[in-house]
Amino acid sequence: MRKGLTVLAMAIVSLGAPSCIELKQPQEQVQTEEFKWVVDTFDDIKVLQYKVPGFENLSLDQKKLIYYLNQAALSGRDIIFDQNFKYNLPIRRTLEAIYTNYRGDRTTAEWKAFEKYLKKVWFANGIHHHYSSDKFTPEFSEAYFDTLVASVPAEKLPHDFGSAEQLTAIIKPVIFDPALYPVRVNQAAGADLLKSSAMNYYDGVSQREAEAFYARMAKPGDPQPISYGLNSQLVKQNGKLTERVWKTDGMYAPALEKIVYWLEKAAEVASPVQKETIEALISFYNTGDLKEYDRFNILWVQDTASMVDFVNGFTEVYGDPLGYKASWEAMVNFKDMDATRRTEIISANAQWFEDHSPIQEKYRKKEVKGVSAKVINAAILGGDCYPATPIGINLPNADWIRKDYGSKSVTIQNITQAYAESSKGNGFIEEFIFRPEDRERITLYGTIGDNMHTDLHECLGHGSGQLAPGVKGDELKQYGSVLEEARADLFSLYYMADPKMEELGLLPDAEVAKAQYASYISNGMMTQLARVELGKDIEQTHMRNRKMISEWAYELGRRENVIEKVVSDGKTYIVVNDFDKLRTLFGKMLREVQRIKSEGDFVAGRDLVERYGVKVDRKLHEEVLERYGKLGIQPYSGFVNPIYTPVMEGGEIVDIIYEYPKSYTEQMLDYSSRYSFLPSVN
Template structure:
């Protein structure tokens, strides 16, 4: 699907008002404040709708923590109790290390890194942790008193909960992953469980996304395997009830067709019926008129090794009407792009339906979108809905702006971009290239192509997410350099593609490695996708020296020598990746990912990290949300005020206090 990740380098742009700023820095992370330009000018009913949807987006936070690992909630709450009640010396290195660990747990929504999936290594001792706990009155911990041992194991035992998501070929991916989507279930058992469901649904032109909203459990005594569905009255019910409450408030002020769409989503939450989720998605994708829009539910399956279970997420937004021209032009020409795609004609869509795209201003982030968020989204995920009804794509302008401002002047280009002409093009066209690539990736890339008859869509298994992101990225890269963009008035020349290509190859082959710990391979799907594309094109273009690894003054640089031939390689690779998806060719997909996307050169890896961290910049960024307040008079809402907090710790503690609805163990 759906998420477009942030590249490591960013270019500046002219200010659009008061600049965002970095509000906190720790470990490899910077936390940024983003603005919501245009909110004050919204009509009152739309402001009120944003408020209710924003509340719903905050109520699922505990769900995402628990989905990531079963021990996350007791760990977070124990650390928060310590943070709020410890009366000892808060200036010692041990305390500072504990504080940093808590900040990392908040940011990652658990004890595993949000990108690498590896468990955090504490920089304080278990004895120090226990001493701190002992110094706090026992009543402050409440039910957590009985879980201190569990928390200690989760934090300090390196053999427990080692990785949230293992994708290593040959391993039992469920048994070796710490995510909470499966309990006591082996990979082969889960695959059979859902294969039987799919077989029973064979021939259905509207197949259900089996397993999307449930935990799969195997009873130890009986060996019975069953699903715990996430719904009102089921698993996660206390949090889902609160989400439903705010969605129904939103429904009361929404207009059609959005009012009916919210009703369908509420029905899905109450029943757990995935057909109701399909009904909601169809209505949602057909709604291209509502100014305020939102995402709320179990959406993305990147965190499940089998690509079935969906993480909970929330996003509230409204259109940036002035910036929508670019995406409107792309949407209006969707059929041309599909018809001229380099993929096999049999795997192109004869008729592209319902493609809509817009530039949005985000007003609230939640769950899998918070604090780290995508810059582009394309939904829904079901292939049959995409084929019959289309898809909706967004580029999040105020988030990309905040990232750009936070990265302005950080010295990245000067350190990693060898040639002056590449730096000049990136400075001039980098932001436009990034935005267009995101638009093409989300609006057309994910929605392009079709499956061969008989292919159901789940055949690529653990490689599905990487290959889907590869496919969408290649679509965007190929068309970024097409003369059609000049004809449509979207770019002045091929120089925009040159800026985008140079940055993409540099990131895929080198600079994104700053995010990976030394000695580790690449695990995250978007990072694998970028490495796969860059390394494949490097190897295939060696005879013509399309991409060159240059050593100069003791430093390595990835340089593109022939941009036109690189574009041809993007087209060739897109053709093959689309074939793999369309035919469900698991073995070809596996070979492609394992050969190019996973293994890291340790010498280059160390060099990149040394150079990157010498710049004193963090490779990851996330955000604090704005705050909204209802203004009432005589029992009626007369306004909604917005404010911009700049304290990461206060926001996280506030969310834990006001939006924590689940028990410690679920």
């Protein structure tokens, strides 16, 4: 019950934040007696929740900072929906209006199918699968959809297209016609990657036009190249190409204004160093100036002391097949001090790892600068990091900033914990790992190995190596993201088995690397196919990376039987026979991938990805799907967020407490109610 809201409290409520609690007695953090890791399952998805250990021990200003940054993270939710596809917002809002207003029978098969479709749209931030990017196929009929829409009062539906009839005339074919907008991000060789992709980073622009547009903007030899196109939609108006910049007086202004409001509140309680960083981000949002974004990134990467940290901005380019445009994402976090000690050891030895890398000497950094790494606990996930989220992050992405100022890497401990806890006893290892010794290693060392793999991948892999003089970094085009992920993975895999890891006290013994090698190769060649629809190629960046590495290693080591396909009782297994030789192969592959990146060798990069990372053996695929299906495991997981609430006393915030949402549906409807700032058409 709210009582006596202050001006601050009223501002918080009006801007979409949770209500405040008036303090009557000392507050303790509310925790459930038995924590439930899994909160919902549907289709191929499992929704989890994560703990936020250590939040109670933070100072009041640190808690306030997390709260304000949390509000900024949630205020941009509509942006990623619109970036993913231009009709996502009107479709989501129509589905939500139906869900909240329908008074008919909710026990029928078609209603359950409608409900599942809505949950999938929420999870994917749109009507295309978050991983494969294929459009969802409704399991309810058009006629049933018509009856659902007709049951909703007209004033509850989106009005951007006029009447309900005009709305459905536009969105119904988009939902039900499989030929319309079939894939969000198409990477098929030979296609026009823009015209064949549904993502909303371009409008009426061909791939050739976009590439020429940004090629003209580039300045050859610029030691600090601007990431042109990162924060805009490229459109054709009256036959002329122009950018619609994402800023507070441009495209996405209503959401960005709210983000800026909460960032300004965050700056008030931040340290002087972090205040300057946040103000640089605000300047970027207000002006749209990419030089300001570089300034923000330089300040952000140099701030290694702050307990609370965040990601907020137009960051990753995986959603653009050309790699220019960045999706909006956000994450708020704080250090896990105990676990951070291992990443500090890695960071302190960054130069040793660089000096001993198997890549060509001319592509090694003579002086590794500013490598910082930490283990964090996520406090909130937003934008393209929600509900599905990475388990590690390495930023910033600009190569020249990495070279001159370093990079900041994180492993997200409470997210990996949630994945591990929710997967215990699901039968996967017994079904897909052939040898008892491999199963035992993975059971004992799998979590340790996964965390170390992420640490090395993010902390050092992405920040290693350097470009040749004159190479800008975008020459690999649609293959750049795959090859960059492969480069970081190979770096990690190579060093996992190095004696240096035991010498530094990072791993107990070589068995950890063996567990990681066995699970990685099996996943890359086989088990990740559970995430791909039968008959489809692999499209997702990280899946292509893993398949490319595994298949390439299998071929390179075939003569010596380094990796073997074993068939037993009609089931296929992938077995590593020689771990030492596999490590040598990883080193050779890393050398070549680094050369491709350093030299911008598009042809060699394309050939590697297309040869090893794309095509799927249908017979093996059918087998994996059948065996996986019998286990009843959802191949994808994502999260709901904790709910943070200010505790007020005498008009002041005296504490921030959190609780867990009652359900996935409750949180999604709540977010759509309180953080939906953009019009349906932008």
